[in-house]
Amino acid sequence: MRLQDLSAALLELDASHRLRQRATLESPQGVEIVVDGEEYLSFASNDYLGLADHPSLVRALQQGADRWGAGSGASHLLTGHSRAHHEAEEELARFVGREAALLFGSGYAANLAVITSLVGRGDAVFADKLNHASLNDGCLLSRADFQRFRHNDLDHLEQLLSASRAGTKLIAVDAVYSMDGDEAPLPALLALAERFDAWLYVDDAHGFGVLGHGRGALAEHDLSSERLIYMATLGKAAGLAGAFVAGARPLVEWLLNRGRTYVFSTAQPPALAAAVPASLRLIADGEDRRERLARLVARCRERLAGSRFSSGASRTPIQPFIIGSDARAMKLAHGLRQQGYWVPAIRPPTVPENGARLRISLSARHEPAQLDALLDAMLLLAEA
Ligand SMILES: Cc1ncc(COP(=O)(O)O)c(C=O)c1O
Structure with missing residues (x-):
């Protein structure tokens, strides 16, 4: 697009309620946030355990910066790979029980690296229809045959796998779907991967820290296999930033050699890596937080059960409140904001057409009364 086309396209986005704008926080991430001088009760972060401003993490980052400086200065394969990164990787592998x-x-970046380095022309990727955009982008970039199966539909996946003559096959799924909060049937998916000699790539961005006593979706289902590739992000429940991929050692060696976003990118600041062990300790000791969260999830589900706004499919901290039209979702989000609640309206293309919704994201730091007040306000506005 040329520059002169952009303004018109932006106006069109605005007219169709699809213009995206950023909220600029004037407070740390948390349940209570300040935006443009106004305080809001936020149900809008992925900070499920409420660790993003935890004093131990802040201290670990500060100590990391004191010890390692600010920047890594180079990619991992040059001189950007510090002892702090190395130890974080070892602890992460131990924590999720992989080699x-x-x-x-x-x-x-992790999703692009994994998919593009494992499959290419002549291979095939099988991706759930509701996978995160970064998985889809990895599939497209890989040049492998990109086949999408209906959401959580094992029969459809089986049909596609059995019809495929591809060399290498890779099944890619979100463990917890980011806009619906429901989960992938991982044991059955692994059984299919075994049967059709495929990799199973699990993006656990929203399960790590929450499921499996914090150790993630594979731990939740007690799954182990050399064909499993595990990815989790550190910017959500872990309270930091970045991500890691875990699996068999040769897989990790391969990614280190051929993962383009790994090879051609500067290593994250070592101070961040130095804070990873502190985050893992908080997650491991976070049973109270997870129990609080589970109680909030149950409360939210109970309130929305039977209402036309909930699919009832999510037992995770992501609770969608389905509206349908973009304009109505925006209006509702705006109405809630005027009452002091920050709940994002999620519109296409992030969700399917006519699937606009408010995405309630729960944190262990929400009080039950805060959730009740939000749901009262939401239901009142939505029914109006
Ligand atoms: C399912 C899923 N995968 C991957 C990502 C990307 O992770 P990051 O934010 O660390 O780039 C996200 C969200 O950000 C996500 O929701």
């Missing part, structure tokens, strides 16, 4: 792990600057 080895590799740190990435973001989950987006």
